Amino acid sequence: MKILFAGTPKTSSIILKNLIDLGHDVIGVITQPDKKRGRRAIESPSPVSEIARSNDIKQYKPTNLNDLEFKNSVSNNEFDVLIVVAYGKILPKWLLDLPNIMPVNIHFSLLPKYRGASPIQSSLLNGDTETGITFIKMTEGLDSGEIIHKDIIKIKENHNKLSLEDDLVNLAIINIDKLFSKLSDKKLTLIKQKDELATYCSKINKEDSFINFNMRSIEIYNIFKAFIEWPLTKFIHNNIEIIIRDMYVSDDISNAKPGTILDFSKDGLSIKTIDSAIVITHLQFPGKRTIGPKDVYNSYKSFFFNN
The missing domain is CATH 3.10.25.10 (Formyl transferase, C-terminal domain)
Structure with a gap:
């Protein structure tokens, strides 16, 4: 399958590198523009951008996802799956409609619990005993798409945001093959989320x-x-x-x-x-x-x- 990948932070870059190492055909990457980082405010690329650069993968760094030049350039690509991991912005419908099979979001919670920007922190703040990853068919709604696959992990007493995030990324990587196996199945059954059970988490301030x-x-x-x-x-x-x-x-x-x-x-x-x-x-x-x-x-x- 040909993959267009959208993501920005380190967590996204680890999953991107795994896709590349496994031989998947990543035809391009969408990531946030370079930002000034650190005390010296040096402009630096995102972790996803660095992985793309080191593997000679075409990059898109739009400031506006509806920019005509960006839209025309991305639309010229033929690809099967759009995989999104913590990109950082809501993707417009025209982009979600591009892949031949579907757009997939990898979310770090057991949806419909913790839709939003801080699912890992929220599971820790609330003292949950388990969490997990959910692969969903991406829609314009906030993490509300139909479920392709999910897997559970226990939250240990000594888990913090960094260690739990590492374990969830590893869990996502372990389940990547199951994702592609299901996407290849023409009889794939998607499970609708129960909106009445949805909870939400906002950006941390x-x-x-x-x-x-x-x-x-x-x-x-x-x-x-x-x-x-x-x-x-x-x-x-x-x-x-x-x-x-x-x-x-x-x-x-x-x-x-x-x-x-x-x-x-x-x-x-x-x-x-x-x-x-x-x-x-x-x-x-x-x-x-x-x-x-x-x-x-x-x-x-x-x-x-x-x-």
Whole structure:
């Protein structure tokens, strides 16, 4: 089958590379335009763009998906399947209508649960015990197309956004052959999603990263795991924004007020929550490097206790 691929981040690039390594005929790639990245704001291509370049695959980087030049160029291609993995924009109908067989979206949740931009983070935030991948026939609606195939994975207690994402990408790769086998079957049965069971997840914002200690400890821990890559987990102390770099939940049962510092030692900073406590082992102050419990204890004891 001839494939046109649409994607942008690292997760997409891993799946693209797998398709190439397996010998699939990827005739072109649609990805986001180069962006300025890092402190030096150097313009850099997306991870998908880099994989395409290293394999001499034609690239499209439209700023407007309805641009006439882009539309004419893509429409001149003959291909069977459009595979979309985290491209970053809603694709117009004319593009979805181009493939001879169908457009396929690889989504990192068990649809119709978590339609939208942050399914991995949402599964962690809500403390789910399982998630998975869903291959759907793409439509103009938000992740609402008919289901081609899905597979389930258990969410481990120590899963965070990065590790769960890695496992879901691997799960998608394992199921790629099943996808193409089903697409080759002229008697393929698609399963309509039950819209009444649909839940939605929005794009993550910087403001979502702030916690307060009136939350339950497990809620804070789930936020920490979900936002470990971005936007990180933060709290305010003495009007300073502090990033939690590592932590765990403690079973403290004291009657102290939420936000009270219960213990401060070379093992970590214990802070009371509404139901127990969390222990912060690594943190980061603005403009500073991440520091561990011994450095925090030796350098910031007065900061945390003079409040």
